[in-house]
Amino acid sequence: MRVARASPSVSHLLFADDSLIPANDRQQIKNTLGIQNEGGMGSYLGIPEDISGSKCKLFAFLKEKLLHRVNGWTGRWLSKGGKEVLIKSILLALLTYVMSSFLLPLEICENLAAAIAQFWWSLNPSKRGIHWAKWEKMCAPREEGGIGFRMIHEFNLALLAKQLWRLVQFPESLVARVLRGKYYRLSLPLRAGAVDSPSYVWTSIIAARKLLLLDIRSKVHSGYEINVWEDPWIPLTPARPARSRVPVVNPKMTVSSLINFESKEWDARLLEQYVDQEDIPMIQSLA
Structure with a gap:
């Protein structure tokens, strides 16, 4: 089965009893x-199968799950040290699996933080x-x-940013190839544009892109895959694209066009012609 024409076909999932069966075959098996x-339409590995409708209602089970665990501890008269260990090692771990795939609404994050x-x-159990x-x-x-507790929303974004970073690091993994065929076939994960009717998983992953871009910078190497005016490659914190000295004539210019590959050095003439004067020393430091 394929989620898009450009995506690879998926014939099976991880476990023997988790299979993708087309509708005609499914009906034949039933008969x-x-x-x-x-x-179906319940939960799978603790995550709802159907992600449509109100996300606040959909993820309300997380607070119920967390409160159920907390209520089992409140009668034990735990010390602050004991509570700290339980919050860090168990309560936040309850949320990690779901937050690695979905962006929780702020209302849910606030409710979870309030419960913790x-x-x-x-x-004691009888007093607030x-x-x-x-x-x-x-x-x-x-x-x-x-x-050192975690802010729920920020922790959620960090986990989703990790998923996005894996798509960048491992572009030939199955999940990266499936998502690439559906959402960024002619681009890269960090440059993917808006698409029609994206899944909530993809919407969640892309929501972490801004966070990821704060702390990454493209390595130049050959420069063939780095856009001079769009990709963050200037060595600042956070990194940013180069600034143009004149109105951009070639918006698709790559960093490789600024390198003299015979001398293996930056082409000073082209830098002076196209790049803002303040950016040139930083570029030349990227030896």
């Missing part, structure tokens, strides 16, 4: 075996407890006076 009801904060500040500091402060690193 042969006398199967009356089909499964309530568990942290409550002195006073919140002596903002949760943002508690999520700061220890060297900055915090406890």
Whole structure:
């Protein structure tokens, strides 16, 4: 089966009982075996199969799951150290699998953070407890006076950015080839443009692109795949594209066109002609 014409066909999934069967074959199997009801539209490995409709309603189960775990601990009169270990090692781990694939609505993130904060500040099961500091402060690193808990929304984006980075690092992996055929066939993951009716998984992954671009820079190497005016390759923090000295004549210019491959050095004449004067020393430092 293919999700798009340019995507590779997928014949099976990871487990023996997880298969993709076309509709005609499925009906034939049902008729042969006398199967009356089909499964599906529930959850698979803890993730809803159907991602349509209200995302707040869809992911409300996460708070219920988290509260169920917390309520099992509240009667144990845990110390602050015990609560810290449980929050970091168990509560946040409950969310990691879902947040690696989907962008949670801010409302859900706030509800989850509130539930964790309530568990942290409550002195005993019957009392709510006073919140002596903002949760943002508690999520700061220890060297900055915090406890080192995770901000749910930022943690969600970081996990999705990791998925996007894997598409960049491993372009020949099966998932990268499937997504490339569907969403960025003639481009790269970090340059993918808007598409019609994207899946929520792809919408979630692309939501982390801005975060990823803050801390990455394209290595020049030959420069054939780096766009001078679009890709972040100037060595700054964050990295950015080169700035043009004159109105851009060739928007598709690659960095390779600024290199003299006989001398293996930058072409000073072309740099002076096209690139902003302030960018030239930084470019020449990329020896």
